[in-house]
Amino acid sequence: MNRNIIISFGLHTLLVIITAMSLPFLAKKPIDLPPIVSVELIQITDKTNIPFAPKAKKIIEKVKEKEKKLVSEQAPPKKIKKIKPDAVPLPDDKIDKIKKIKDKKQNPEKVETDVKQISEFEKKELFDSSDIAALIDKSKVESSQTTKKLDKITQNQDKEANFLGLTLSEEDALKAQIFGCWSIPLGLPYNENLLVRIKLQLKPDGSIIRTEILDHARMNKPGQKFYKVLAESALRAIKLCQPLRVPSKGYERWKELQLNFDAREMLEG
Amino acid sequence: MNLRYLVLLLILLPIKVFAVIEVDITRGNLNPLPVAVSPLSIDEKSKNSFKKILKKENIGEEISVIVENNLKQSGLFNPLNKDAFLQKPDIANLKPRFEDWNLIKAQILITGKVTFVDENLRVEFRLWDVLAGKEMMALAFTTVPSNWRRVGHIITDKVYETLTGEKGYFDTRIIYVSEEGPKTNRIKKLAIMDQDGFNNKYLTLGNELVLTPRFSPTNQMVTYLSYFRNLPRVYLLDIETGKQEVVGDFPGMTFAPRFSPDGKKIIMSFAKDGKSDIYTMDLENRIVERITNHPSIDTSPSYSPNGKYITFNSDRSGHQQIYVMNSNGKNAKRISFGNGIYGTPVWSPRGDLIAFTKLHKGKFYIGVMRADGSGERLLTENFYQEAPSWSPNGRVLIFYRETKTNSKGEGFSAKLWSIDLTGYNERMVETTTDASDPSWSSLLSN
Numbered sequence: 220m221n222r223n224i225i226i227s228f229g230l231h232t233l234l235v236i237i238t239a240m241s242l243p244f245l246a247k248k249p250i251d252l253p254p255i256v257s258v259e260l261i262q263i264t265d266k267t268n269i270p271f272a273p274k275a276k277k278i279i280e281k282v283k284e285k286e287k288k289l290v291s292e293q294a295p296p297k298k299i300k301k302i303k304p305d306a307v308p309l310p311d312d313k314i315d316k317i318k319k320i321k322d323k324k325q326n327p328e329k330v331e332t333d334v335k336q337i338s339e340f341e342k343k344e345l346f347d348s349s350d351i352a353a354l355i356d357k358s359k360v361e362s363s364q365t366t367k368k369l370d371k372i373t374q375n376q377d378k379e380a381n382f383l384g385l386t387l388s389e390e391d392a393l394k395a396q397i398f399g400c401w402s403i404p405l406g407l408p409y410n411e412n413l414l415v416r417i418k419l420q421l422k423p424d425g426s427i428i429r430t431e432i433l434d435h436a437r438m439n440k441p442g443q444k445f446y447k448v449l450a451e452s453a454l455r456a457i458k459l460c461q462p463l464r465v466p467s468k469g470y471e472r473w474k475e476l477q478l479n480f481d482a483r484e485m486l487e488g
Numbered sequence: 489m490n491l492r493y494l495v496l497l498l499i500l501l502p503i504k505v506f507a508v509i510e511v512d513i514t515r516g517n518l519n520p521l522p523v524a525v526s527p528l529s530i531d532e533k534s535k536n537s538f539k540k541i542l543k544k545e546n547i548g549e550e551i552s553v554i555v556e557n558n559l560k561q562s563g564l565f566n567p568l569n570k571d572a573f574l575q576k577p578d579i580a581n582l583k584p585r586f587e588d589w590n591l592i593k594a595q596i597l598i599t600g601k602v603t604f605v606d607e608n609l610r611v612e613f614r615l616w617d618v619l620a621g622k623e624m625m626a627l628a629f630t631t632v633p634s635n636w637r638r639v640g641h642i643i644t645d646k647v648y649e650t651l652t653g654e655k656g657y658f659d660t661r662i663i664y665v666s667e668e669g670p671k672t673n674r675i676k677k678l679a680i681m682d683q684d685g686f687n688n689k690y691l692t693l694g695n696e697l698v699l700t701p702r703f704s705p706t707n708q709m710v711t712y713l714s715y716f717r718n719l720p721r722v723y724l725l726d727i728e729t730g731k732q733e734v735v736g737d738f739p740g741m742t743f744a745p746r747f748s749p750d751g752k753k754i755i756m757s758f759a760k761d762g763k764s765d766i767y768t769m770d771l772e773n774r775i776v777e778r779i780t781n782h783p784s785i786d787t788s789p790s791y792s793p794n795g796k797y798i799t800f801n802s803d804r805s806g807h808q809q810i811y812v813m814n815s816n817g818k819n820a821k822r823i824s825f826g827n828g829i830y831g832t833p834v835w836s837p838r839g840d841l842i843a844f845t846k847l848h849k850g851k852f853y854i855g856v857m858r859a860d861g862s863g864e865r866l867l868t869e870n871f872y873q874e875a876p877s878w879s880p881n882g883r884v885l886i887f888y889r890e891t892k893t894n895s896k897g898e899g900f901s902a903k904l905w906s907i908d909l910t911g912y913n914e915r916m917v918e919t920t921t922d923a924s925d926p927s928w929s930s931l932l933s934n
Binding site for chain 1: 508512514521595617624650652654883
């Protein structure tokens with residue numbers, strides 16, 4: 220009898236303990252921590268700078284007039300100081316921003332998508348976080364953060380670009396240009412080495428300062444007459460194409476460029 | 489340890505920083521190259537002298553027109569309209585103003601000068617790279633005035649060679665069978681002309697039927713087939729002397745003759761007892777050698793340019809197909825495996841391709857394939873066309889094409905056509921009469 224009471228007591232005690240321990244877990248939903256969103260507080264100007272479509276023209280015209288007066292005062296006109304997104308844009312900056320909008324003929328909300336479509340090196344040039352900061356409305360706090368992130372990426376890429384080669388899009392642009400200029404001599408023998416390497420020295424605008432055929436000795440070798448024909452055709456292509464489609468930034472990395480003209484693929488077809 | 493890393497860093501850093509960016513250009517365009525062919529300048533005295541001899545108003549202009557037409561026909565060059573030229577021919581020949589030629593988008597400029605010297609025609613010409621602003625070539629020729637057309641062709645060959653890297657094919661002739669009269673009663677004569685259709689001459693009178701003339705690759709000899717007492721025989725003709733002879737005396741039919749690459753042998757088919765085999769004959773000692781011995785019909789033999797192989801067509805597989813064998817007749821291998829019937833294989837002078845005629849679903853095609861049978865490409869299709877012959881540089885094929893007759897048997901014509909290896913540059917070759925069986929000569933001047 221006593222034994223049964225003890226067993227019953229024990230089991231009940233266990234039940235009470237389990238219930239006491241498990242119930243709070245069952246009742247409580249798992250903690251769902253939302254991702255941390257960092258919000259930067261931006262001081263918004265009293266008047267928004269967004270040129271709403273119907274009013275845009277008038278605003279732009281006004282700014283244009285204002286700008287005309289100011290341009291002479293700005294020296295040098297190009298370099299704009301980068302301002303943190305939370306900074307209040309100064310009147311001069313406002314003008315610059317609106318000018319950019321006018322040039323692109325677009326709604327400011329489209330800025331981000333358009334920037335995504337252009338190549339990396341252009342991104343930095345066109346994308347300025349301070350522009351965005353000044354253009355956003357109250358409801359666009361989050362977009363400001365996104366643009367800032369993008370800006371950070373491009374800055375890093377630009378730093379790296381000084382050491383790395385051309386980006387794929389830069390290389391493709393250059394290739395596409397030269398493909399159009401190079402008339403391949405069709406009579407070249409298929410089974411020979413049809414590679415001509417030409418080293419270029421370029422000006423910042425892509426025009427040629429100097430060309431150098433790297434395997435120049437082959438030009439006058441017996442049995443290598445075709446090489447001269449090929450090299451001359453490649454030189455003609457470079458001259459016809461200049462100024463070359465080079466990136467607008469990072470001159471230091473591409474001021475010397477080597478083009479490897481290889482006709483095999485085309486001739487073997 | 490840190491020092492080691494530092495040294496390694498110092499070694500690697502400059503490699504990364506100073507490496508020149510390389511861009512591979514593996515494609516180009518196949519658009520015709522814009523060329524300005526300036527009329528060759530000529531002084532008044534020379535002009536009048538040539539006017540008397542050649543009955544040509546301005547021989548300098550005439551020669552430049554030949555060059556221009558040749559370049560245009562090749563499909564690789566685009567001669568620019570002379571009306572756009574800013575610089576006069578005499579000054580351009582001395583010192584071209586490259587900015588002017590650049591302005592009209594010329595990449596290449598041809599200038600020259602014609603003079604009358606000691607009863608001879610002296611032509612000097614210069615080839616200029618407009619973009620580089622430099623002279624690429626300068627040559628002068630002296631010849632008898634009557635050779636003025638050839639001078640134009642030779643200039644074109646030199647230009648072509650300098651710009652494409654392979655020899656030209658303009659100073660050449662084409663031998664063909666001239667055809668006249670109704671289809672059922674055609675008069676066929678052997679005729680020869682320059683590759684551009686000028687200077688046409690007949691070599692036979694048309695009394696006997698002539699077929700398949702073939703130029704020697706080394707000299708101005710021609711072998712062809714002519715009927716004598718209703719029996720086809722292979723003949724040899726020296727174009728320079730007009731001397732003609734029968735090649736061998738075979739009891740049966742001999743046909744489809746062609747020279748070996750060294751011009752010392754003739755390879756042909758000999759038909760007897762319902763089968764046909766390939767034979768060669770040494771032209772010096774007239775020794776005949778049997779190459780194939782098969783119960784099938786082996787015909788249309790053609791040597792590879794190195795003389796080591798022979799391509800021919802045979803029906804030994806049941807249908808007419810193309811085969812390649814060693815020049816001694818051993819190791820015959822079939823190389824054509826596409827649908828249809830293949831015939832008239834001709835080895836390219838470059839050695840890389842074999843041209844052929846193909847009949848498939850009632851249409852005739854001219855095509856090329858590699859010597860191993862791979863890479864078959866059909867260049868042109870028509871109701872009836874056959875007998876391709878290579879230009880001496882292996883870039884262009886000439887063949888003949890017949891048109892359909894109507895229900896009354898009218899409207900039939902046979903014309904020569906040329907097509908280049910791209911398959912895009914197809915042109916009719918002008919002949920005074922109907923024409924068939926063309927054969928391209930080697931370059932007259934090497």
